[in-house]
Amino acid sequence: MNETIRTILERRSIRTYKTDIPDEKIVGQILEAGRYAPSAMNQQSWHFTVIRDRTLLEALDIACKKVFLESDVEALREVAARPDFSVFYQAPVLVIVSGDNTALAPRYDCTLAMENMLLAAASLDISSCWMHSIMMLYSTEKGKAVFRDLGITFPERHEPYAAAVFGYSAVALPDAEPRKEGDVTFIG
Numbered sequence: 029m030n031e032t033i034r035t036i037l038e039r040r041s042i043r044t045y046k047t048d049i050p051d052e053k054i055v056g057q058i059l060e061a062g063r064y065a066p067s068a069m070n071q072q073s074w075h076f077t078v079i080r081d082r083t084l085l086e087a088l089d090i091a092c093k094k095v096f097l098e099s100d101v102e103a104l105r106e107v108a109a110r111p112d113f114s115v116f117y118q119a120p121v122l123v124i125v126s127g128d129n130t131a132l133a134p135r136y137d138c139t140l141a142m143e144n145m146l147l148a149a150a151s152l153d154i155s156s157c158w159m160h161s162i163m164m165l166y167s168t169e170k171g172k173a174v175f176r177d178l179g180i181t182f183p184e185r186h187e188p189y190a191a192a193v194f195g196y197s198a199v200a201l202p203d204a205e206p207r208k209e210g211d212v213t214f215i216g
């Protein structure tokens with residue numbers, strides 16, 4: 029198996045992190061991989077916001093947890109109600125990819141950039157986990173105010189389309205959950 033395929037198959041969402049922050053060079057390589065994602069008409073509609081401030085991460089974690097607790101989705105409410113639940117799993121770095129909402133396909137541009145980053149991180153022994161709560165938080169006016177109050181701003185016309193935490197795993201990498209079968213149709 030070649031290294032790229034191996035990285036894709038072995039990347040896992042990790043939910044327990046060490047406090048160590050990956051150094052600038054490693055974070056830079058991960059961001060560079062994001063920039064080299066394909067984008068509609070090569071508009072590169074993304075912007076990368078990297079948050080490493082522990083106090084800020086904790087404040088955002090609390091705001092996201094509140095969104096889960098107030099969600100219509102019972103499973104989310106249950107998870108968030110656990111006393112030891114932390115939305116960001118104490119990971120030391122959060123990256124939010126925002127996209128220009130006047131671009132052709134910012135959601136896809138940003139999602140592809142993030143997938144590149146998750147894979148690049150895995151290849152560098154940095155673990156990651158997608159954070160949907162960021163987009164949930166930003167989807168309400170109250171949530172947008174949380175970002176403003178914390179001083180987390182995005183470029184004009186931008187909104188967050190992808191977010192993930194990164195850091196060193198504090199646990200052994202788990203095996204993948206089995207993938208579904210029967211999800212391919214060949215025609216011809």
Ligand SMILES: Cc1cc2nc3c(=O)[nH]c(=O)nc-3n(C[C@H](O)[C@H](O)[C@H](O)COP(=O)(O)O)c2cc1C
Pocket residue numbers: 039040041042043157158159160161204205
């Ligand atoms: C759109 C999307 C939203 C996700 N949101 C979260 C999240 O908020 N918290 C979390 O722990 N994992 C989240 N995940 C990670 C998935 O749970 C994970 O990818 C899935 O269980 C498969 O596991 P694997 O990534 O280890 O292969 C999300 C993944 C995607 C693609």
